[in-house]
Amino acid sequence: MNIQKVIDRKMLDEKVVHMPWFVQQFIDYKLPDLSPSTLLEYIRDYEQFFLWLRAEGLSTAESNAQITLTDLETLRMESIVGYRLHLTTRTEGTNARITVSRKMSSLRSMFHYLSQIAEDEDFYPLLKRNIMAKVEIKRIHKPKDTAAKLKGKILEEDELLEFIGYISHGYGEDVKNNKQALYAYELNKERDASIASLILNSGLRVSEVVNLNLRDIDLTNKLMYVYRKGNNDETFKAPVYFREQSLDDLTQYLALRESRYQTPKKEKALFIAVPNGQKEGKRMTKRAIQAMIIKYAKRFGKPYLTVHKLRHSFATDYYLQNDIYKTKEQLGHASTETTEVYAHLTDKTMSQAIERRAETES
Template sequence: MSIQKTNDRKHLDLKLPQMPWFVQQFIDYKRPDLSPSTLLEYIRDYESFFGWLRGEGLSVATDNTAITLLELETLHMDSIVGYRLHLTTRAVQTNTRVTVSRKLSALRSLFHYLSQIAEDENFYPLLKRNIMAKVEVKRAHKPKDTAAKLKGKILEDEELLEFVGYIYEGYGIDVAANKQAHYAHLLNRERDACIASLILNSGLRVSEVVNLNVDDLDVNNKLLYVTRKGNNDETFKTPVYFREQAKDDLSQYLVFRQSRYNTPKREKALFIALPNGQQEGKRMTKRAIQEMIMKYAKRFGKPFLTVHKLRHSFATDYYLQNDIYKTKEQLGHASTETTEIYAHLTDKTMSEAIERRAES
């Protein structure tokens, strides 16, 4: 199991007893189909909703465990409208449209289960009236809109190679006057360039990179075995290919992995960090990789570039040479609907290509 999943499962098991019995039943029903991370998000969304119900006097419960089915059953539509307003305008931290849609979708899933699937001892639905069935949850982002937001914020064409090259050499030149930054760069440049190269040549998610072990790597065949997002079979890893460029960068990093980071033999992680004051190297964290990419991106002149946009950069480049189904498989998308982003991102490139053909 991945490090993130292990942590999320622990948090889920801690939070679940603080929920009403019917939420606990719903989570158990969903366990075989959803990852601990997704279920933990559900619990957090229900915490928010139940806290709001009690705060508004729509429940007499003194804590979330005492929320009743009858209180959910007798909610009016204006109560749901009020909760949506609370999320968008009145909460301490205003939520984005994406977050609001996710929170309402989580409620719809719970109410659907209680009214359509779960039964009492007499085979009647646990919830006789489902107010959430009346709530339309609009899709927050269409592929075309997402593509529009990404334009100009990803790496294109030669920039993919240039960014990796910058991590190797250019950044060190830029920070040469800063002894501490220069030393850190000399220590980590092979590792950092390797991570960027791997994402730009395979399209892996940052969580998938973090969870990689040395045993997951088959350098000769340019192959990785990856625990994909949303895959609940913890014994199965998906084979994912990477390009030749990443093969060279991985080989170079592996030379230094053990000696430079004082990595103990028991540490299985592929990518290692040696925190200040520590004697032994350990698995890099997701946050460390995210901050590392942003550090280089800023100096490279692409301040909007993030580790996830490296994935988008690969996907756009890959889609230009392959169809939507191959791109979907390479990226590990659940459906081609998500992959449509890259069809829109490449519209300009394709229109330029047809003009070049017409001129020739």
């Protein structure tokens, strides 16, 4: 089973018991269709909303679990407006427009379930009045807008290889006077370069990298088998190709994976780390990979670079040589609408390349 889903499902089970009974019922209803990580986000959104209701005196419940259907049913539009303002204007943890839109959408999804789908013992809707039905949630992240935000914040052209090379060699020179940092780097540089190279040559998501097992890698055919986001079939792994550039990095890492990290035979994970205070290697976590890329990115001079922007970097580069349908399949997108981001990005990339060519020829 998908390792990240197992972790998220466990956390979901721990959190949902602290929700009102009708939220638990809604989560059970959605569980066959949505991933545990998505439902975890729902739960976090509801926790925040219920805490706000109680703080504003809109519910007398002493805990989130005691929030009632009546509390939701008697909300006025001014309360929803107030909550949206709270999300966008509070001094700590102010949310971006896209985050506010998602939080409101998760609320509307639950309210819709309670008013249109769930029934009481007399076959009446659990929620008689749905205030969220009046709330218009505009689409925020259009492909063109997303592309505009990404411009200048991804790796382009030669930078893809330069970043991998920096992890393999350059970072060590930058931290040579820091014994602790240098030790950690020498221990992990082959693994770290292999992870960055794999993402920049295949476009995998970080969750897909975390879930990779040794048996999922076919070096001969430059192929991996991965659990794709949104696919709830736990028995199916999709084939994903990686480019030749990643082959040497993977081969170097695999040659030392077992001895360097004291990896037990039973550990099937591809990418291994030794947790602090422990002797045996275990599967790397998503958080560890994210932190690792940020560490190198800052020294590389690209502090805005993240794991997901490495995926964007690959996708933009890949789209320059392929059509939107091949790019969609390679990235595991549900629709070409998501892939349109790279059409907008490559338009700019190509126009800039033309300008650079003109400058060199003049």
